[in-house]
Amino acid sequence: MSSPSEKDCPTAGSDAPSSTAPSPATPDQASPDQAPPGVAHPRSIRSFVMRAGRTTEGQARALSELGPKFVLPFTQQPLDLEATFGRKAPVVFEIGFGMGDATAKIAELLPDTDFIGCEVHEPGVGALLKQIGERSLTNVRIVQDDAVEVLKQMVPEASLAGMHIFFPDPWHKKKHNKRRLVQAGFVADVVKHLAPGGYLHCATDWEPYAQQMLEVLSAEPALVNTAQGYADKPAYRPLTKFENRGLRLGHGVWDLVFRKRA
Numbered sequence: 001m002s003s004p005s006e007k008d009c010p011t012a013g014s015d016a017p018s019s020t021a022p023s024p025a026t027p028d029q030a031s032p033d034q035a036p037p038g039v040a041h042p043r044s045i046r047s048f049v050m051r052a053g054r055t056t057e058g059q060a061r062a063l064s065e066l067g068p069k070f071v072l073p074f075t076q077q078p079l080d081l082e083a084t085f086g087r088k089a090p091v092v093f094e095i096g097f098g099m100g101d102a103t104a105k106i107a108e109l110l111p112d113t114d115f116i117g118c119e120v121h122e123p124g125v126g127a128l129l130k131q132i133g134e135r136s137l138t139n140v141r142i143v144q145d146d147a148v149e150v151l152k153q154m155v156p157e158a159s160l161a162g163m164h165i166f167f168p169d170p171w172h173k174k175k176h177n178k179r180r181l182v183q184a185g186f187v188a189d190v191v192k193h194l195a196p197g198g199y200l201h202c203a204t205d206w207e208p209y210a211q212q213m214l215e216v217l218s219a220e221p222a223l224v225n226t227a228q229g230y231a232d233k234p235a236y237r238p239l240t241k242f243e244n245r246g247l248r249l250g251h252g253v254w255d256l257v258f259r260k261r262a
Contacts (some may be wrong), residue, residue, distance in 0.1 A: 059126025066129040072116075074145040078156040084141060085114045090161030093193070094118065095147040095181070096168055100128025105238045106164075107140045113161065114139045118147035148186065155193045162199045163190055166237070170206035182213045184220070191222045194260040199226070202256045203237065205246055210254035223258040231257040 055063070063071075072084070082088050090113045097103040097117040107115050117140065119125055125144050132140055143150045168181045182202060190200055200223065204210050210230065217223055225231075233239075233255050243253055 055123045055126055058130055059123055062129035062133060063122070063126045066133055067125075070129060070132055070140060071125065071142045071144060072154075074143060074150065074154070076153045079154050081114070081156065081159060085139065087114075089114045089139070091116060091159060092162040092164060093147075093151065093155060093160050094164040094166075095151075096165070097124065097128060098167075099124050100131055102166060102238050102240060103128055103140065104131035104135055104137065106236050107137050108135050109236055111139060114141075116141050116143065116155075118143050118145065118150050120144060120146065148181075148189075151189060151193055157192050158195050160194050160198050162201065163194065164237075165200070165202045167204060168202075168209075170204060170209040172206065177212070180209060180212065182209075182216055184216055187216055187220050187223070191220060191260060196260055196262040199257055199259045201234065201237070203233075203253060205243065205251060205253045207252060207254065210256070213254075213256050217256060217258045220258075222261055224261055226257045226259055231255045 072079070081091050085091075092113055092115050094103055094115060094117040097119050100117070100119070103115060103117050107113075117128065119128070119142065122144070125142055128140070128142060131137070143154065165182065169179075171177055171179045187200075194200065200217070202213050202217075204213065214229065218225060233253070234257065237255070239247075247253065
């Protein structure tokens with residue numbers, strides 16, 4: 001799940017597109033009492049919104065060659081994390097990695113940590129697989145499905161060292177705010193899957209959503225804020241080109257880092 005300014009844009013490169021998806025209806029085109037195409041009824045929050053995208057030849061090749069090794073099939077049974085990665089190591093779960101640039105850079109920076117990234121959009125999955133190959137990463141696995149269900153069904157409780165939610169869809173309009181991912185019920189599910197001392201790191205470039213995140217996370221009794229309000233950007237989170245451009249234009253970015261009480 002991604003904000004339009006961040007993750008909806010394909011990575012730059014010379015790969016030619018191999019397929020083009022039809023443009024879906026936008027949320028604004030849906031009737032007031034009907035969820036937009038690709039979005040669950042507001043009572044059932046999902047981690048994503050279906051959108052158009054093109055898979056390049058390089059991404060398609062990565063999907064074909066690397067997908068069988070690094071993409072995990074959705075299952076309703078909890079993963080054996082040690083068997084999945086072939087070792088015992090801290091595991092971080094990421095929701096909506098977009099085109100995977102930040103995920104790949106963090107995984108390369110932290111080789112002793114394992115990462116499970118969720119993204120439903122094929123171009124993003126292919127882009128991350130391409131980087132996995134280029135960077136020779138072994139500590140990343142991908143699930144191409146709704147991260148909310150992946151978390152509930154596939155991630156063992158109290159198993160995660162951390163969770164990353166970078167630039168989720170802000171659902172700008174007030175009538176759509178209820179579709180935002182970071183809400184009390186979802187945070188309660190997150191807490192169940194964090195190990196004691198595990199962290200939740202959220203980042204957004206939409207200030208009203210940042211305020212909601214701070215309010216919701218602060219209200220969860222099992223979590224404690226690591227900062228007085230918003231956190232400084234942790235060194236491991238890279239700046240994206242869109243974030244750099246926004247900062248040059250005076251736009252803000254807000255990071256929040258909370259830990260589960262021991």
